[in-house]
Amino acid sequence: GIQVEQSPPDLILQEGANSTLRCNFSDSVNNLQWFHQNPWGQLINLFYIPSGTKQNGRLSATTVATERYSLLYISSSQTTDSGVYFCAVELSSGTYKYIFGTGTRLKVLA
Amino acid sequence: DTGVSQDPRHKITKRGQNVTFRCDPISEHNRLYWYRQTLGQGPEFLTYFQNEAQLEKSRLLSDRFSAERPKGSFSTLEIQRTEQGDSAMYLCASSAKGGNQPQHFGDGTRLSIL
Secondary structure, eight states, X not given: OOOEEEEOSEEEEETTOOEEEEEEESSOOSEEEEEEEOTTOOEEEEEEOXXXXXXXXXXXXXXXXXXXXXXXXXOSOOGGGOEEEEEEEEOSTTTOOEEEOOOEEEEEEO | OOOOXXXXXXXXXXXXXXXXXXXXXXXXXXXXXXXXXXXXXXOEEEEEEETTEEEEEOTTSOTTEEEEOTTSSOEEEEEOSOOXXXXXXXEEEEEOSSSSOOOEEOOOEEEEEO
């Protein structure tokens, strides 16, 4: 089956620093989403980004579907950015079956 | 928009008992998903509904698991004869019809098997 790997697995940043999280997938996908799971376990959708680049405030994401990867950029990190970041891919059109990646655990220090 | 609601938030039961969880999606969202998440792992897809039709079902969903969405609104997930390995967070998500629609997750039901 498809492999969805994220790197780095763990990341510790000082408040104000920038970071790049990566999601690699082993097969063609129809859709890709990025999620943030906060320390209380809530999963929040950040981006729906099957291809191209999107920005939302301090966050932006780029997916290069032909090369099977996506990047999530966090600028000027804040302590509230702490948590686990997941990418999730939909295997083929119309299935709506999403496979989540291994996650990147981020801790931002004040 | 009140968000996706799940009930109960936490369920503790003895091994062998049956449990049922409920999910109320965002109103007018016709797509509904169930996932299971164990500690330190990402959510695992269990099943997907479009309106009342169950269109996808993971092989993770053994014959002890069943999900319904009888009127295309709320959904229930039932686990029969629970086992220790069923202990996990069960997450529900919904999305609107049409392309490019993000999933919105509920806060989950945490199941603990004694």
